[in-house]
Amino acid sequence: MKKVLASVVLAALPTTLLADVIVYGKANVALQHADENGDSKMELVSNSSRIGIKGSEDISEDLKVIYQFEYQTEVDDGDRNGRTFNQRNIYIGLQGKAGTIMGGMFDTPLKVAQEKVDVFNDLEGDLGAIFNGETRAKNIIQYVAPGSIGPFSASVAYIASEEDGVDDGVSASVGYAPENMYFGLAMDQDVQAEDLDIMRAVARITIQSVQLGAFYERVDNGIDDGDGYLVSALWNLNPVWALKAQYGKTDLKYDSAFETYAEDNESISIGADYRLSKSTTLYGFYTQVESELESATIRDDDYLGVGIDFKF
């Protein structure tokens, strides 16, 4: 009865209410062979599959409300930590000629600054496996410069720790994106952890059918500091096939399992994409990830998989 009533109510809504609403999502599933520190298994994994809704509503000619509600779903086994849906980027904001102010829980400017450099994003070869700073911050309020500044972009965010005695965090980024290129600089202070400062520099260029990416990160946790870098390449052989490769190495990476910083982290990935359509891609990949702690290997993992990515 409730479902019928909801359908009737929705059908009676004026179409103008739906005009600025976008419903979207992605299903990404891979069947992979995982060899993790010598333990082998076959597994079906859901790689950041999600569903979301975003939109805007005009308040006046120069001001509008914007919003986004996005949730992750586990296509493989139905739940994560006992939940069917887990919160991803969610915000509400006001957008005008002077820029956008938004608050909620979403990726920091430092995390977003990676742009398209990570060609194995959301897979085992994701740069988050060896780099710090991949934070979806809670209690974040952010200012984004208006799009009217052309190829330049800038964002600055304040992250409230909501704990007495714990420093609040700051994240900021600037970017320059002329046609087929992108250059970005970003920083985090006390965001992922107290006293953890991160600086990133990112560059991406697309020439004909080839995309090249470079990524540098400097980390200082108040006790130790280190560098990291990543290079990536994606080659569109034709409108259907693409080959890609990525290599990254970092000195320090916070490991939540050991609650300390792993050293000499390394990740290498190769892969291929086959585009069935504009919305559907089949892919295959091989990824190797290694980490050490006090000269002992704590991670020596290999992954070989095939998957499907469907955007809707």
Place this chain on the structure above:
Amino acid sequence: MKVLTRFIVAGFLVFTGLINAEEACEPAVDVADSLDVNATMDCNYEETGLNGVVHKLFNRDTAKPAPSDSSPDNLHHADQSVIPENQVESAFVANARELAAARYQLLQKISDQCSHEFRLLDERYSSRDKAIKVKLGYECLGD
């Protein structure tokens, strides 16, 4: 030195000539993931993916007004009061090259919908902040 300068300039011109324009609109899920709140202003997702289904599901059809003259000659003239049942529209674009490309993409979209030939019934342009979008009404022939 002059030769070197010319070589560098020529190399730069060749290099920039090799750089192709990226696609105008990415999938909505990728735009959302980028958190680029300035990006969606010029993209129209009303006819794509799940969003297209939702919009069509709750979209009310507008009634077609009867043509004032039903003679065959009248069918060849665009009537502003007749709204074609099938129509596609582009995103807002900022220059002539992008407008031509957008119109071509719409024709490709129509050709995907029609198994045989098709005919344009209506072609409209609207503008916003010096950007223009095109809307094409069509009917499939021979289906």
